[in-house]
Amino acid sequence: MKATVTIAGGGLAGLSLAAGLRLRGIPVEVHEAGSYPRHRVCGEFISGVDTSTLDALGIREALRDARLLESVAWFSKGRKIHEDTLSVPAYGISRHRLDCRLRDAVVGGGAAVLESSRVSRAPREGLVWAAGRIPSKGRWIGLKCHFADLPLLADLEMHLGSDGYAGLASVEDGRVNVCGLFRVDRSHRGSGPELLLDYLRAGGNEALASRLALALPDPASFSATAGFALGRQRADDGLCAIGDAESMIPPFTGNGMSMAFQSAEAALDPLAGWSEGHLDWNDCIASIRTALHGKFRRRLTAAAFMHPVLLRSGGRRLIEALGVSGLLPFRPLLSLVR
Ligand SMILES: Cc1cc2nc3c(=O)[nH]c(=O)nc-3n(C[C@H](O)[C@H](O)[C@H](O)COP(=O)(O)OP(=O)(O)OC[C@H]3O[C@@H](n4cnc5c(N)ncnc54)[C@H](O)[C@@H]3O)c2cc1C
Numbered sequence: 001m002k003a004t005v006t007i008a009g010g011g012l013a014g015l016s017l018a019a020g021l022r023l024r025g026i027p028v029e030v031h032e033a034g035s036y037p038r039h040r041v042c043g044e045f046i047s048g049v050d051t052s053t054l055d056a057l058g059i060r061e062a063l064r065d066a067r068l069l070e071s072v073a074w075f076s077k078g079r080k081i082h083e084d085t086l087s088v089p090a091y092g093i094s095r096h097r098l099d100c101r102l103r104d105a106v107v108g109g110g111a112a113v114l115e116s117s118r119v120s121r122a123p124r125e126g127l128v129w130a131a132g133r134i135p136s137k138g139r140w141i142g143l144k145c146h147f148a149d150l151p152l153l154a155d156l157e158m159h160l161g162s163d164g165y166a167g168l169a170s171v172e173d174g175r176v177n178v179c180g181l182f183r184v185d186r187s188h189r190g191s192g193p194e195l196l197l198d199y200l201r202a203g204g205n206e207a208l209a210s211r212l213a214l215a216l217p218d219p220a221s222f223s224a225t226a227g228f229a230l231g232r233q234r235a236d237d238g239l240c241a242i243g244d245a246e247s248m249i250p251p252f253t254g255n256g257m258s259m260a261f262q263s264a265e266a267a268l269d270p271l272a273g274w275s276e277g278h279l280d281w282n283d284c285i286a287s288i289r290t291a292l293h294g295k296f297r298r299r300l301t302a303a304a305f306m307h308p309v310l311l312r313s314g315g316r317r318l319i320e321a322l323g324v325s326g327l328l329p330f331r332p333l334l335s336l337v338r
Contacts, residue, residue: 002027002275007128008119009033011040012257013243014130015102015113017264017271020057022109024268026275031117033131036103040095041142041225043179043251045069045156045169047090048338049258053265058109062101067092067170072330073154074323076316077161078207081323083154084330090156090254094146094171096221123238125281126274128267130260133244138229140164142251143196144179145222150215152176158252160316161203165252166196178212181251183311184226193217195224231304240285242267246292247300250307253337259296266291302336 005021007014010032018028046066054060068089074082103113121129150168157168166180180199188198193212200209232247239245242263249256270287273279279287309315322328 003126003277004029005128005271005275006119006126007031007130008121009129009131009243009245010036010103010113010115011099011130011132011243011260012102013245013260013264014128015099015106016057016059016261017128017130017242017267018106018111018113019059019102019109020264020268021271021275022106022111023058024272026272028106028111030106030111030113031119032113032115033118035115037096037100039144039146039221039223040099041144041179041223042095042177042257043144043167043169043254044094044171044177045090045092045167045254046257047086047088047254049261053261056265056268057261059102059105059261062098062105063091063093065093065172067155067172069155069169071154072156072158074319075157075159075208076320076323077204078159079320080153081320082328082330086334087331090169092155092170092177094175094177094221097172121239123240127240128271129239129241129245130243130264131245133228133248134233135227136229138227139184140181140228140230141184141199141224141226142179142181143199143222143224144177145193145196146171146175146218147178147212147215148175148218150176150178150211156254159200159205159208160310160319161200161205162313162316163199163203165310166200166205166208167252167254175218176215179251192219192222196222230307231300238285240267240288242288242292247296249296249300249337250303252307252310253299253303255299255303255337262295263292266295299337306333306337
Protein backbone atom coordinates (compact mmCIF):
# COMPACT_ATOMS: atom_id res chain seq x y z
CA MET A 1 0.00 0.00 0.00
CA LYS A 2 1.38 3.38 -1.01
CA ALA A 3 0.03 6.59 0.49
CA THR A 4 -1.46 9.20 -1.88
CA VAL A 5 0.38 12.49 -2.41
CA THR A 6 -2.10 15.38 -2.66
CA ILE A 7 -0.85 18.38 -4.64
CA ALA A 8 -2.45 21.83 -4.27
CA GLY A 9 -1.86 23.74 -7.51
CA GLY A 10 -1.86 22.49 -11.08
CA GLY A 11 0.75 24.90 -12.48
CA LEU A 12 4.18 23.80 -13.67
CA ALA A 13 5.52 22.70 -10.29
CA GLY A 14 2.42 20.75 -9.27
CA LEU A 15 1.79 19.07 -12.63
CA SER A 16 5.42 18.14 -13.26
CA LEU A 17 5.70 16.71 -9.75
CA ALA A 18 2.55 14.68 -10.34
CA ALA A 19 3.92 13.39 -13.65
CA GLY A 20 7.23 12.40 -12.03
CA LEU A 21 5.53 10.64 -9.13
CA ARG A 22 3.28 8.68 -11.48
CA LEU A 23 6.38 7.49 -13.36
CA ARG A 24 7.37 5.87 -10.05
CA GLY A 25 3.93 4.40 -9.47
CA ILE A 26 3.06 6.76 -6.59
CA PRO A 27 -0.67 7.56 -6.24
CA VAL A 28 -1.28 11.28 -6.79
CA GLU A 29 -4.19 13.69 -6.78
CA VAL A 30 -3.84 17.27 -8.10
CA HIS A 31 -6.25 20.05 -7.12
CA GLU A 32 -6.25 23.10 -9.38
CA ALA A 33 -8.24 26.18 -8.36
CA GLY A 34 -8.71 27.24 -12.00
CA SER A 35 -9.27 25.29 -15.20
CA TYR A 36 -7.44 24.56 -18.45
CA PRO A 37 -6.59 25.94 -20.91
CA ARG A 38 -5.82 29.38 -19.54
CA HIS A 39 -3.43 32.20 -20.26
CA ARG A 40 -1.05 33.18 -17.47
CA VAL A 41 1.21 36.12 -16.78
CA CYS A 42 4.55 34.66 -17.78
CA GLY A 43 7.31 35.48 -20.26
CA GLU A 44 6.98 31.88 -21.53
CA PHE A 45 10.77 31.73 -21.97
CA ILE A 46 12.16 28.59 -20.31
CA SER A 47 15.88 28.77 -19.71
CA GLY A 48 18.25 26.78 -17.51
CA VAL A 49 16.52 23.41 -17.22
CA ASP A 50 18.42 20.26 -18.22
CA THR A 51 16.82 17.51 -20.26
CA SER A 52 17.75 15.14 -17.40
CA THR A 53 15.26 17.03 -15.20
CA LEU A 54 12.56 16.88 -17.87
CA ASP A 55 13.20 13.14 -18.25
CA ALA A 56 13.13 12.48 -14.49
CA LEU A 57 9.70 14.11 -14.49
CA GLY A 58 8.64 12.41 -17.74
CA ILE A 59 7.66 15.71 -19.37
CA ARG A 60 10.19 16.21 -22.17
CA GLU A 61 7.52 15.37 -24.76
CA ALA A 62 5.46 18.41 -23.66
CA LEU A 63 8.20 20.66 -25.08
CA ARG A 64 8.57 18.68 -28.34
CA ASP A 65 7.70 21.58 -30.66
CA ALA A 66 8.70 24.49 -28.44
CA ARG A 67 10.61 27.22 -30.26
CA LEU A 68 14.35 27.06 -29.60
CA LEU A 69 15.53 30.55 -28.71
CA GLU A 70 19.19 31.52 -28.88
CA SER A 71 19.85 35.16 -29.69
CA VAL A 72 19.32 37.84 -27.07
CA ALA A 73 19.27 41.62 -27.37
CA TRP A 74 19.04 44.04 -24.44
CA PHE A 75 17.69 47.57 -24.81
CA SER A 76 17.51 50.48 -22.42
CA LYS A 77 14.70 52.91 -23.21
CA GLY A 78 14.83 51.85 -26.86
CA ARG A 79 18.61 51.95 -27.27
CA LYS A 80 20.29 48.61 -28.00
CA ILE A 81 22.99 48.05 -25.37
CA HIS A 82 23.95 44.40 -25.76
CA GLU A 83 23.61 41.45 -28.12
CA ASP A 84 24.53 37.88 -27.27
CA THR A 85 23.62 34.25 -27.74
CA LEU A 86 22.69 31.73 -25.08
CA SER A 87 25.12 28.83 -24.72
CA VAL A 88 22.09 26.51 -24.38
CA PRO A 89 18.92 27.49 -26.27
CA ALA A 90 15.82 28.38 -24.24
CA TYR A 91 12.34 27.00 -24.99
CA GLY A 92 9.50 29.26 -26.12
CA ILE A 93 6.01 27.86 -25.58
CA SER A 94 2.79 29.39 -24.26
CA ARG A 95 1.48 28.41 -20.83
CA HIS A 96 -1.89 28.02 -22.58
CA ARG A 97 -0.40 25.04 -24.43
CA LEU A 98 2.17 23.79 -21.91
CA ASP A 99 -0.05 23.57 -18.83
CA CYS A 100 -2.69 21.69 -20.84
CA ARG A 101 -0.12 19.23 -22.15
CA LEU A 102 1.19 18.59 -18.65
CA ARG A 103 -2.35 18.09 -17.35
CA ASP A 104 -2.94 15.55 -20.13
CA ALA A 105 0.34 13.77 -19.32
CA VAL A 106 -0.62 13.51 -15.64
CA VAL A 107 -4.09 12.21 -16.43
CA GLY A 108 -2.62 9.82 -19.01
CA GLY A 109 -0.27 8.57 -16.28
CA GLY A 110 -3.26 7.59 -14.16
CA ALA A 111 -3.63 10.50 -11.72
CA ALA A 112 -6.69 12.63 -11.06
CA VAL A 113 -6.49 16.36 -11.83
CA LEU A 114 -9.46 18.07 -10.21
CA GLU A 115 -10.18 21.47 -11.75
CA SER A 116 -12.00 24.31 -9.95
CA SER A 117 -10.86 22.68 -6.72
CA ARG A 118 -9.26 25.06 -4.20
CA VAL A 119 -7.38 23.53 -1.28
CA SER A 120 -7.16 25.39 2.01
CA ARG A 121 -3.71 26.49 3.11
CA ALA A 122 -3.42 24.21 6.12
CA PRO A 123 -0.44 21.85 6.51
CA ARG A 124 -1.26 18.16 6.65
CA GLU A 125 0.54 14.92 6.04
CA GLY A 126 0.83 14.10 2.34
CA LEU A 127 -0.05 17.63 1.12
CA VAL A 128 2.38 19.40 -1.22
CA TRP A 129 1.77 23.13 -1.67
CA ALA A 130 2.45 24.08 -5.31
CA ALA A 131 -0.10 26.89 -5.44
CA GLY A 132 2.23 29.61 -6.70
CA ARG A 133 3.36 32.88 -5.18
CA ILE A 134 1.77 33.91 -1.92
CA PRO A 135 -0.50 36.98 -2.14
CA SER A 136 1.13 39.87 -0.30
CA LYS A 137 1.39 43.64 -0.40
CA GLY A 138 4.00 43.62 -3.17
CA ARG A 139 4.50 46.73 -5.33
CA TRP A 140 4.69 44.87 -8.65
CA ILE A 141 2.31 44.34 -11.50
CA GLY A 142 2.95 41.71 -14.18
CA LEU A 143 1.26 42.14 -17.58
CA LYS A 144 1.36 39.87 -20.59
CA CYS A 145 -0.21 39.71 -24.03
CA HIS A 146 0.44 37.77 -27.23
CA PHE A 147 0.91 39.68 -30.47
CA ALA A 148 0.91 38.49 -34.09
CA ASP A 149 2.66 40.32 -36.97
CA LEU A 150 5.45 41.48 -34.67
CA PRO A 151 8.90 41.03 -36.23
CA LEU A 152 11.59 40.50 -33.58
CA LEU A 153 15.13 41.87 -33.50
CA ALA A 154 16.39 38.78 -31.57
CA ASP A 155 14.84 35.55 -30.25
CA LEU A 156 14.58 37.31 -26.87
CA GLU A 157 14.37 41.08 -26.59
CA MET A 158 14.73 42.54 -23.10
CA HIS A 159 13.68 46.17 -22.69
CA LEU A 160 14.65 48.09 -19.56
CA GLY A 161 12.64 51.14 -18.56
CA SER A 162 12.44 53.50 -15.61
CA ASP A 163 9.48 51.66 -14.06
CA GLY A 164 10.37 48.02 -14.81
CA TYR A 165 11.23 45.84 -17.76
CA ALA A 166 9.59 43.80 -20.51
CA GLY A 167 10.64 40.77 -22.51
CA LEU A 168 9.57 39.71 -26.01
CA ALA A 169 9.94 36.07 -27.01
CA SER A 170 8.48 33.85 -29.72
CA VAL A 171 5.99 31.18 -28.83
CA GLU A 172 3.96 28.91 -31.14
CA ASP A 173 1.89 29.83 -34.20
CA GLY A 174 3.98 32.88 -35.11
CA ARG A 175 2.99 34.68 -31.93
CA VAL A 176 5.19 36.80 -29.72
CA ASN A 177 4.79 36.89 -25.96
CA VAL A 178 5.20 40.41 -24.58
CA CYS A 179 5.45 40.32 -20.81
CA GLY A 180 6.53 42.99 -18.37
CA LEU A 181 7.08 43.51 -14.69
CA PHE A 182 6.44 47.08 -13.56
CA ARG A 183 6.10 49.09 -10.36
CA VAL A 184 2.37 49.55 -9.77
CA ASP A 185 1.25 53.01 -10.90
CA ARG A 186 -2.45 53.62 -10.33
CA SER A 187 -2.48 56.58 -12.70
CA HIS A 188 -2.47 54.17 -15.67
CA ARG A 189 -6.12 53.80 -16.55
CA GLY A 190 -5.96 51.63 -19.68
CA SER A 191 -7.21 48.09 -19.78
CA GLY A 192 -6.17 45.00 -21.72
CA PRO A 193 -3.20 45.37 -24.12
CA GLU A 194 -3.50 49.19 -23.86
CA LEU A 195 -2.50 49.00 -20.19
CA LEU A 196 0.71 47.20 -21.17
CA LEU A 197 1.45 49.90 -23.77
CA ASP A 198 0.74 52.63 -21.16
CA TYR A 199 3.29 51.14 -18.77
CA LEU A 200 5.87 50.81 -21.56
CA ARG A 201 5.43 54.44 -22.68
CA ALA A 202 5.59 55.71 -19.09
CA GLY A 203 8.89 53.86 -18.55
CA GLY A 204 10.51 55.47 -21.61
CA ASN A 205 9.88 52.60 -24.01
CA GLU A 206 7.84 54.61 -26.54
CA ALA A 207 9.63 52.98 -29.49
CA LEU A 208 8.60 49.52 -28.33
CA ALA A 209 5.04 50.69 -27.62
CA SER A 210 4.86 52.07 -31.19
CA ARG A 211 6.02 48.72 -32.61
CA LEU A 212 3.35 46.95 -30.58
CA ALA A 213 0.70 49.43 -31.71
CA LEU A 214 1.41 48.32 -35.32
CA ALA A 215 1.15 44.60 -34.43
CA LEU A 216 -1.95 42.51 -33.80
CA PRO A 217 -2.71 41.88 -30.11
CA ASP A 218 -4.74 38.87 -28.98
CA PRO A 219 -6.92 40.44 -26.27
CA ALA A 220 -7.95 36.96 -25.01
CA SER A 221 -4.34 36.27 -24.09
CA PHE A 222 -4.01 39.44 -22.00
CA SER A 223 -3.43 38.68 -18.33
CA ALA A 224 -2.38 40.69 -15.29
CA THR A 225 -1.24 39.87 -11.79
CA ALA A 226 -0.40 42.04 -8.80
CA GLY A 227 0.01 41.69 -5.06
CA PHE A 228 3.09 39.50 -4.69
CA ALA A 229 6.61 39.80 -3.42
CA LEU A 230 9.76 38.43 -5.03
CA GLY A 231 12.18 36.07 -3.32
CA ARG A 232 11.61 33.52 -0.61
CA GLN A 233 7.93 33.10 0.30
CA ARG A 234 6.79 32.10 3.82
CA ALA A 235 8.71 28.95 4.70
CA ASP A 236 8.01 28.53 8.38
CA ASP A 237 4.35 27.53 8.26
CA GLY A 238 4.82 23.75 8.21
CA LEU A 239 3.81 23.38 4.56
CA CYS A 240 5.73 21.26 2.11
CA ALA A 241 6.12 23.94 -0.61
CA ILE A 242 7.67 23.78 -4.09
CA GLY A 243 7.83 26.14 -7.10
CA ASP A 244 6.90 29.80 -6.66
CA ALA A 245 5.12 28.87 -3.42
CA GLU A 246 8.59 28.30 -1.97
CA SER A 247 10.63 31.02 -3.73
CA MET A 248 9.97 33.37 -6.61
CA ILE A 249 13.05 34.43 -8.55
CA PRO A 250 12.75 37.83 -10.30
CA PRO A 251 11.34 37.30 -13.80
CA PHE A 252 14.23 38.99 -15.68
CA THR A 253 16.20 35.76 -15.10
CA GLY A 254 13.77 33.68 -17.21
CA ASN A 255 14.41 30.90 -14.70
CA GLY A 256 11.20 30.65 -12.62
CA MET A 257 9.66 27.87 -14.70
CA SER A 258 12.94 25.93 -14.66
CA MET A 259 12.95 26.27 -10.88
CA ALA A 260 9.40 24.93 -10.77
CA PHE A 261 10.59 21.82 -12.64
CA GLN A 262 13.79 21.50 -10.61
CA SER A 263 11.95 21.81 -7.30
CA ALA A 264 9.54 19.08 -8.45
CA GLU A 265 12.49 16.86 -9.33
CA ALA A 266 14.09 17.51 -5.91
CA ALA A 267 10.85 16.47 -4.20
CA LEU A 268 10.48 13.13 -6.04
CA ASP A 269 12.68 10.90 -3.88
CA PRO A 270 11.54 12.18 -0.47
CA LEU A 271 7.85 11.98 -1.47
CA ALA A 272 8.26 8.50 -2.92
CA GLY A 273 10.02 7.51 0.32
CA TRP A 274 7.14 8.89 2.39
CA SER A 275 4.48 7.28 0.18
CA GLU A 276 6.20 3.89 0.42
CA GLY A 277 6.52 4.20 4.19
CA HIS A 278 10.32 4.57 4.40
CA LEU A 279 10.29 8.21 5.50
CA ASP A 280 8.42 10.08 8.19
CA TRP A 281 6.45 13.13 6.84
CA ASN A 282 8.49 15.68 8.83
CA ASP A 283 11.74 14.15 7.57
CA CYS A 284 10.32 14.23 4.05
CA ILE A 285 9.60 17.99 4.33
CA ALA A 286 13.01 18.64 5.88
CA SER A 287 14.72 16.74 3.10
CA ILE A 288 12.87 18.70 0.38
CA ARG A 289 13.63 22.04 2.07
CA THR A 290 17.31 21.22 2.40
CA ALA A 291 17.50 20.21 -1.26
CA LEU A 292 15.74 23.39 -2.44
CA HIS A 293 17.85 25.61 -0.23
CA GLY A 294 21.08 24.05 -1.54
CA LYS A 295 19.92 24.21 -5.16
CA PHE A 296 18.52 27.72 -5.26
CA ARG A 297 20.30 29.81 -2.61
CA ARG A 298 23.01 31.19 -4.90
CA ARG A 299 20.75 32.14 -7.79
CA LEU A 300 18.12 33.73 -5.50
CA THR A 301 20.80 35.81 -3.77
CA ALA A 302 22.39 36.87 -7.07
CA ALA A 303 19.01 37.73 -8.61
CA ALA A 304 17.95 39.72 -5.51
CA PHE A 305 21.14 41.76 -5.89
CA MET A 306 20.80 42.33 -9.66
CA HIS A 307 17.09 43.14 -9.73
CA PRO A 308 17.29 46.57 -8.02
CA VAL A 309 20.29 47.45 -10.20
CA LEU A 310 18.12 46.99 -13.31
CA LEU A 311 15.44 49.24 -11.84
CA ARG A 312 17.58 52.14 -10.54
CA SER A 313 18.60 54.84 -13.00
CA GLY A 314 22.22 54.67 -11.78
CA GLY A 315 22.24 50.89 -12.23
CA ARG A 316 20.77 51.15 -15.71
CA ARG A 317 23.35 53.77 -16.69
CA LEU A 318 26.10 51.43 -15.52
CA ILE A 319 24.65 48.53 -17.53
CA GLU A 320 24.29 50.80 -20.57
CA ALA A 321 27.89 51.98 -20.27
CA LEU A 322 29.18 48.43 -19.92
CA GLY A 323 26.93 47.21 -22.72
CA VAL A 324 27.81 49.80 -25.34
CA SER A 325 31.52 49.47 -24.57
CA GLY A 326 31.30 45.69 -24.99
CA LEU A 327 32.26 45.04 -21.36
CA LEU A 328 28.95 43.69 -20.01
CA PRO A 329 29.76 40.24 -18.55
CA PHE A 330 26.44 38.83 -19.76
CA ARG A 331 27.29 35.13 -19.67
CA PRO A 332 28.97 35.12 -16.23
CA LEU A 333 26.02 37.11 -14.84
CA LEU A 334 23.58 34.71 -16.47
CA SER A 335 25.37 31.72 -14.98
CA LEU A 336 24.92 33.23 -11.51
CA VAL A 337 21.14 33.03 -11.87
CA ARG A 338 21.10 29.44 -13.20
C1 LIG B 1 5.72 39.04 -15.04
C2 LIG B 1 6.28 37.65 -14.93
C3 LIG B 1 7.04 37.14 -16.00
C4 LIG B 1 7.60 35.86 -15.87
N1 LIG B 1 8.33 35.38 -16.93
C5 LIG B 1 8.96 34.18 -16.82
C6 LIG B 1 9.76 33.68 -17.88
O1 LIG B 1 9.87 34.26 -18.96
N2 LIG B 1 10.40 32.50 -17.67
C7 LIG B 1 10.29 31.78 -16.52
O2 LIG B 1 10.91 30.73 -16.39
N3 LIG B 1 9.49 32.22 -15.51
C8 LIG B 1 8.82 33.41 -15.63
N4 LIG B 1 8.01 33.84 -14.63
C9 LIG B 1 7.86 33.00 -13.43
C10 LIG B 1 6.98 31.79 -13.70
O3 LIG B 1 5.76 32.17 -14.24
C11 LIG B 1 6.77 31.04 -12.39
O4 LIG B 1 8.01 30.83 -11.75
C12 LIG B 1 6.09 29.69 -12.60
O5 LIG B 1 4.81 29.87 -13.13
C13 LIG B 1 5.98 28.95 -11.26
O6 LIG B 1 5.20 27.80 -11.40
P1 LIG B 1 4.34 27.26 -10.18
O7 LIG B 1 3.74 25.99 -10.63
O8 LIG B 1 5.16 27.29 -8.94
O9 LIG B 1 3.21 28.35 -9.95
P2 LIG B 1 2.00 28.71 -10.93
O10 LIG B 1 2.36 28.51 -12.34
O11 LIG B 1 1.55 30.07 -10.49
O12 LIG B 1 0.88 27.63 -10.56
C14 LIG B 1 0.20 27.66 -9.35
C15 LIG B 1 -1.18 27.07 -9.59
O13 LIG B 1 -1.83 26.89 -8.34
C16 LIG B 1 -3.21 27.20 -8.48
N5 LIG B 1 -3.71 27.53 -7.14
C17 LIG B 1 -3.52 28.67 -6.43
N6 LIG B 1 -4.08 28.56 -5.20
C18 LIG B 1 -4.62 27.31 -5.13
C19 LIG B 1 -5.30 26.58 -4.11
N7 LIG B 1 -5.53 27.14 -2.90
N8 LIG B 1 -5.72 25.33 -4.38
C20 LIG B 1 -5.48 24.76 -5.59
N9 LIG B 1 -4.83 25.41 -6.59
C21 LIG B 1 -4.38 26.65 -6.36
C22 LIG B 1 -3.20 28.37 -9.45
O14 LIG B 1 -4.46 28.49 -10.10
C23 LIG B 1 -2.08 27.96 -10.40
O15 LIG B 1 -2.56 27.23 -11.51
C24 LIG B 1 7.40 35.09 -14.72
C25 LIG B 1 6.60 35.59 -13.68
C26 LIG B 1 6.05 36.86 -13.79
C27 LIG B 1 5.21 37.40 -12.67
